[in-house]
Amino acid sequence: MAMDIEKKIYLKRQLGYFWGTNFLIINIIGAGIFVSPKGVLQYSSMNVGVSLCVWVFCAVLSLTSTLCAAEIGITFPYTVAHYYFLKRCFGPFVAFLRLWTSLFTGPGVLASQALLLAEYGIQPFYPSCSAPAVPKKCLALAMLWIVGILNSRGVKELSWLQTVSTVLKMGILSFISLSGLFLLVTGRKENVRRLQNAFDAEFPEVSRLIEAIFQGYFAFSGGGSFTYVAGELKEPSKTIPRCIFTALPLVTVVYLLANLSYLTVLSPQELLSSDAVALTWTDRVIPQLTWSVPFAISASLFSNLVTSVFETSRTSYIASKNGQLPLLCSTLNVHSSPFMAVLLDVSMGSIAIVLTNLIELINYLFFVFSIWTVLSVIGILKLRYQEPNLHRPYKVFSPFLFITAAISLSMVLIPLIKSPKMQYIYVFLFFLGGLLFYVPLIHFKLKLMWFQKLTCYLQLLFNICIPDVSDEHVPEEES
Template sequence: MKMKTRGNFQLQRVIGYFHGTIILFSIIIGAGIFLAPKGVLKYSSLNVGVSLSIWAACAVVSMVAALSHAELGTTFPRSGAQYYFLKRSLGPLISFSYIWVNLFASPAGTAARSLLLAGYIIHPFYPGCSVPEMPKKCLALAIVWCLGILNARGVKEVTWFQTLSTVVKMAVLCFISLTGIVLLVRGRKENLARFEKAFDAEVPDASQIAEAFLQGLYAYSGWGVLVRIAGELKNPGENIPKCVITALTLVALIYLLVNISYLAVLTPKEIMSSDAVAVTWMDKVIPSMQWAISIGVSSSIFSSLNCTVFSSSRVLYVASQEGQLPLILSTLNVHSCPVVAVLQMTILASFIIIPSDLILLVNYVGFIDWLQLGLMMTGLLKLRFQEPDLPRPYKVRLPFVFGTIAMSLFLVLTPILKSPNMHYTYVLLFLFSGLLLYFPFIHFNLNCPYFNKITCFLQLLLNVSPGDDIDEYISAEGTLQKNQPEIAAKTE
């Protein structure tokens, strides 16, 4: 098969500051802002002041964690930087555990949110009754495969789609925010009453505040996406921190305004009794415009899903380059897209859609995100002392790192100590099951003669070729030096 010339056949750095901010903005604003307000208010004991304070505090925590995390992508400006960083700082076993979890967690999350999106789209066709499972699952499968095809077309198509979908959901959220501001400025008594004595309600205890934080942080999740795609960012050393600060500041402002708008129209009890807060809000303000909320929610979930497929496939790509996944996953198509990694995620998500209890499956691996972040911050501290002369275009302050580790421990240990159950045992068993593959195929480099034949067959079938070695060629806009030491040998 004819290959492109060296220097061109690899992931291309085409994402600048604007599109990087759009991608970060669109993955954070998913279903969370439409679902989490109810949970935050519930665990705040219906205390309006505490609820809004927690939303603001979650923004600060997310900003600190995201800026700490950004150093990974600026020090190693390559796609899948989290994986590569863990391998370099804490060793191949930890990095393989990270990739093992993401190999199944990302498709599971994609499948669950595809079903949620399908439910929102189909629900208007079944007024007054529950949506049948079969059409919902068929539509979810169609959504997953549309995402796969879109991502296979390359990064430019993905960024333009993200820009369009972000405009749609921003229009809906701005409408909700501005309407709330107008209602408060007009000064109607029923709109102002809940804010005049915001802290007069019952004050939640420490365990409830922890639960409220978990609910709020869910709405801010996704801020690590730029580190996953650092190999496709222009000037990542400068753009990653700038995009993080810009996007999270805007998200925090919008989230606060949207929650204020909800509370200006609905009482805390009305919010708690609602299955879809935004829909209930619109029913009170302009009942004939409920369809606009459906479009906004659908656009938010779909664009967030698209970012997840886009970024997760890059982690599989770099893990394959490092020899911890089959070589075929590090091949690129004519659009410089790791199409086999995208296809693998799409197929796995399609299979996971078939069972119905997806929420439980996602819960098994959900809390590992903050555990992994704690490990990354530990690795960051280790590398600071182990390789002090390593070029770091952006260097986060140590108090931010220690604060992120403390929050990670808090969020991981609190649910285990507060309500221990079998879920966490299942998670640990799932983690250790990866060792059954790691030691024979990675540590002892056991090779099967059929692997090469399968790889060649898939290359010809899918018209893909291996990309250039990222350590031999780094775009001039990156900052990682050539021929980095301590790179693990690839499997032949």
């Protein structure tokens, strides 16, 4: 591969506080706030008061779990820090299982985001009916591959897009929030009446309440995304806490006001029957803007898709560097982007787009994420006991660890006990399926000669190479 020998190719620390705050806001404010209000209300048995309490609960859970992730990212300031963390705490097999689930849950998230983007982007062309499935899936596929191309151009190429997206998202949600607040303050009877006697409806069963939390937590997911980019942040021990305490309070206030606004304008029945809540709300309040809002939302969701591909490709890249994926996935192009990892994730996401059912997918994704959250908290406590002298510039408040573990564990056990479904059993079988790949390919290091030849050919075809050593790589003795 021909290139300047003076120019080293590796993931660089070039991202600061402003980029980090944008990155966190973009990760949290995504598809969730435009999908989850419907799911939360549905699983709360249409009890408006309970649904609002679920949103508050999800905000607290997001804060505690994000702070736990912050300790991991600061203690191990490397790209995909949670992978190194699990490998150090529980060994290479557990780290591989985390990778194994990510290889499939990651494309599932990409598919759901691309489909939602397509839903908002294409709906204005079908004002009197739902958009057909085929054009929607074609648009989703096109958006996903455009995002893949953008990610292959490197981190700096994405900075301007993130800034514009943050402004659009906060502008849309602020408009919805302030409009609903104005309707409440002005005291119009038809608006105020919707929130009166909010707790009069039937209280949901515990198992359904857990599923409502899954739906709400989906809107807050992304708080731990710093573990994916800790190796590319400047001074992560300072940058990560500052970004968290800037972004999370802001997002929480906006989310609560947005949900109040939805419920002020729409009845529970209307909200449940809507496929695009923000569009229905706009059509009711300011119908003149109905055409413009979908495109603004689509533009903001497009950036979420960019960021999700960014994160999932980093996981494949780091796992490859540690010998748990083919060497090909750890190659970088001249823009210091893991090109083959991006190509792999976009390809798998394209397959998932055809099969995605958004509401059910959210439940099963966050059932899996809850399992890994419990293991992460156990790992933090384990390291604190076994390695008390390990350098920790930041330590999360201990009660937060137990709160996060207790909530996440209940979100795993209660659905299994109260409302067992075969799909949850399939999740555990899927976990065990990782053994079929780990034992021959990782433990016994089985080499496939044809794949090594393919690696050389693809390196020449795409002009990619193995990266140079940098400070984002964990020395072998630490891992």
